[in-house]
Amino acid sequence: MILIGLWASLITAADAAADVLTLSDGLKIVAEKGRSIKISRSDEQIAEADTRIARSRLLPAVQTSGGWSALSHEPAARFGHQVVPTAESTFFTYSLNVQQTLFDFRGNASRYDASKSFLSAAMLETRRSANLAAIEFVLVYLDLLEKEKTVVVLENEKAALEAHRKNANSLYQEGVITKNDLLQAEVKLSDAEQRLLTARTYRTLQASRLNSLLLLPLNAPVRVEDVGDNRADVPPVASLDAAWELAEQERAELLIADEMLKALGFEETAKRSEYFPKLFVRGGYDFTENRYMVHEGNWSVTLGLNLNIFNGGETAAALKKINHQKEKLFEQREKLRDDIRLEVEQAVLQSLTARERLNVTKDAVKQAEENLRINRVKYEEGIGTGTDVVDAVALLSVAGTNQYKALYDLRKAEAAVYYATGKDLLEVYR
Numbered sequence: 241m242i243l244i245g246l247w248a249s250l251i252t253a254a255d256a257a258a259d260v261l262t263l264s265d266g267l268k269i270v271a272e273k274g275r276s277i278k279i280s281r282s283d284e285q286i287a288e289a290d291t292r293i294a295r296s297r298l299l300p301a302v303q304t305s306g307g308w309s310a311l312s313h314e315p316a317a318r319f320g321h322q323v324v325p326t327a328e329s330t331f332f333t334y335s336l337n338v339q340q341t342l343f344d345f346r347g348n349a350s351r352y353d354a355s356k357s358f359l360s361a362a363m364l365e366t367r368r369s370a371n372l373a374a375i376e377f378v379l380v381y382l383d384l385l386e387k388e389k390t391v392v393v394l395e396n397e398k399a400a401l402e403a404h405r406k407n408a409n410s411l412y413q414e415g416v417i418t419k420n421d422l423l424q425a426e427v428k429l430s431d432a433e434q435r436l437l438t439a440r441t442y443r444t445l446q447a448s449r450l451n452s453l454l455l456l457p458l459n460a461p462v463r464v465e466d467v468g469d470n471r472a473d474v475p476p477v478a479s480l481d482a483a484w485e486l487a488e489q490e491r492a493e494l495l496i497a498d499e500m501l502k503a504l505g506f507e508e509t510a511k512r513s514e515y516f517p518k519l520f521v522r523g524g525y526d527f528t529e530n531r532y533m534v535h536e537g538n539w540s541v542t543l544g545l546n547l548n549i550f551n552g553g554e555t556a557a558a559l560k561k562i563n564h565q566k567e568k569l570f571e572q573r574e575k576l577r578d579d580i581r582l583e584v585e586q587a588v589l590q591s592l593t594a595r596e597r598l599n600v601t602k603d604a605v606k607q608a609e610e611n612l613r614i615n616r617v618k619y620e621e622g623i624g625t626g627t628d629v630v631d632a633v634a635l636l637s638v639a640g641t642n643q644y645k646a647l648y649d650l651r652k653a654e655a656a657v658y659y660a661t662g663k664d665l666l667e668v669y670r
Contacts, residue, residue, distance in 0.1 A: 260463045263381055263669050267374050269454050271666055274373045280366040287355070287362035294355035297341075297348040306334035327530050337524035347513030354506035361499040367664075368492035374665035377453050378655045384450055384464055386648040387443040393640040394436040400612070400633045401429040407619070408626055421626035428630045432637075467651065467669070476591070476657040483584045483661050490662025491580055497573035501566060508562045514555045517547040580660065587656035594650035601643040608636040 271277060308330070315327040341348060405425040411417045448458040456462075477483040488494060522544065527537040548555075612632040618624025658668050 260465050262465045263378065263467050264666075266377055266381060266450075266454060267666050267669055270373045270377045271370045273455055274370075274453075275455075276369045276373055277366065280362070280369040284359070284362040284366050287359040291352070291355040291359050294348075294352040298352060300338050300340040302336075302338050304334070304336045306332075308332050325532055327532060331529040333526075333528045335524060335526040337522060339520055339522040342519045342521055344518040345513040345516045347510050347518070350506040350510035350513070354503040354510065357499045357503035357506060361496045361503070364492045364496045364499065368496070371492065371659060371662075371665055373453070375655060375659040377450075378665060378669065379652055380446065380449050380453060381464060382467075382648050382652050382655070384443065384446040384462075385466055386644055387439065387446050388464070389644040389648075390641060391436065391439045391443055393637055393644065394432065394439050396640070397633055397637040398429065398432045398436055400636070401425065401432050401630070404616075404626070404629050404633065405429050407616075411620075416622060417626065424626055424630060428633075476654050476663075477588065477661060480585060480588050483588050483657065484581050486661040487580050487584050488577065491660075492662065493576055493580065494573065497569060497576060500569055501573070504562055504566045504569065508559060508566075511555060511558050511562065514548055514551075517545050520544050520546065584657070584660040587653060587660045591650065591653035591657050594646060594653045597646040598643075598650050601639065601646050604639040605636070605643055608632070608639040612636050 309332075311327075311329045314325055314329040316323050316325045318324075405422070408417060408422045408425045412419065412422045447462045450462055450464070451458050451460050477486065520543075522542040523540065525537060525539050530536055612629070612635075615624055615628045615632040619626060619629050655665070655668075658665060
């Protein structure tokens with residue numbers, strides 16, 4: 241226990257020398273450097289490339305080719321007894337062709353629209369990942385603040401018990417109190433020291449968790465700044481119904497499901513277009529070096545029509561598959577909507593409960609301080625007992641701990657409400 245306490249004290253001293261990390265600064269680091277964010281951004285870049293691929297089908301296809309050929313025999317044709325050359329034994333050729341689809345019943349256009357919906361879904365996934373990392377960081381940050389306040393409360397308790405032991409020792413030397421009162425003070429002080437060591441260890445572990453989210457060494461010194469008391473006076477939402485409505489409009493998960501449903505609708509249109517003909521135009525220029533031909537080069541324009549008459553039922557099967565995917569995704573969205581509503585309700589109720597707890601504990605610390613003062617005066621005047629003083633010190637410690645716990649439970653619950661309703665936490669805690 242002594243080694244653990246020494247280690248926690250050394251880390252606390254190093255933390256005191258570190259630069260202050262604000263909540264907004266930490267959120268920026270997590271949102272920019274988090275591994276989950278980097279993965280989501282890679283998926284977003286992949287989706288963007290897929291969009292460019294789909295768009296390319298809407299543009300003309302331009303092809304060119306060229307070559308030089310050498311034949312062992314010069315090409316010729318026989319006309320009766322006469323042999324007439326038709327081409328040279330060595331010749332150069334090149335061609336340029338441009339083809340553009342004029343109308344394909346929105347096949348390529350729908351594929352492009354689907355790719356844009358997939359890109360929007362990927363961007364929303366990046367936003368979801370960022371907010372998920374942000375709420376994790378906020379909760380750990382607030383937990384660390386709570387642990388630090390708990391350490392302060394226990395340090396004050398230890399200081400109060402040390403003062404009581406010193407007073408009890410003086411009274412014992414004067415013969416005013418018995419040895420039992422002095423022993424009681426020493427035992428209570430020892431217990432407070434052990435709880436303080438445990439609290440410092442928990443604070444150190446929480447700081448390591450924060451460093452882990454920041455991609456820093458676990459034992460790196462860290463100092464955090466309180467977020468202030470102003471948020472405790474303003475509820476994040478007006479009512480539960482308003483929170484539900486806001487969540488359905490803002491939660492990235494629901495918006496992703498909507499974009500995926502749109503994409504499947506576009507893919508269905510693109511697949512259905514395979515039942516219909518595709519109209520295209522193609523133009524080009526071909527040149528073949530041949531002194532026996534009247535025109536070595538020739539321009540051409542073709543207006544064509546492609547129709548897939550039979551492909552073994554692939555299109556019909558693909559359409560059924562898309563319909564099943566849409567049905568599945570719709571049910572998943574409805575389930576997700578219910579889960580989010582439950583998450584919102586839980587966060588709102590926890591916020592309301594924590595707010596009531598904070599109101600209850602608001603004056604408890606002052607009352608406990610006054611109670612300790614009165615019992616100390618009584619004890620010094622010989623009309624009170626050491627047990628009354630020790631109990632008053634413990635009561636003050638409990639009141640302080642409960643107040644800070646209620647305060648940070650409220651802040652964590654409100655952060656959960658902001659997250660559950662889809663708010664951007666980087667904007668909330670800017």
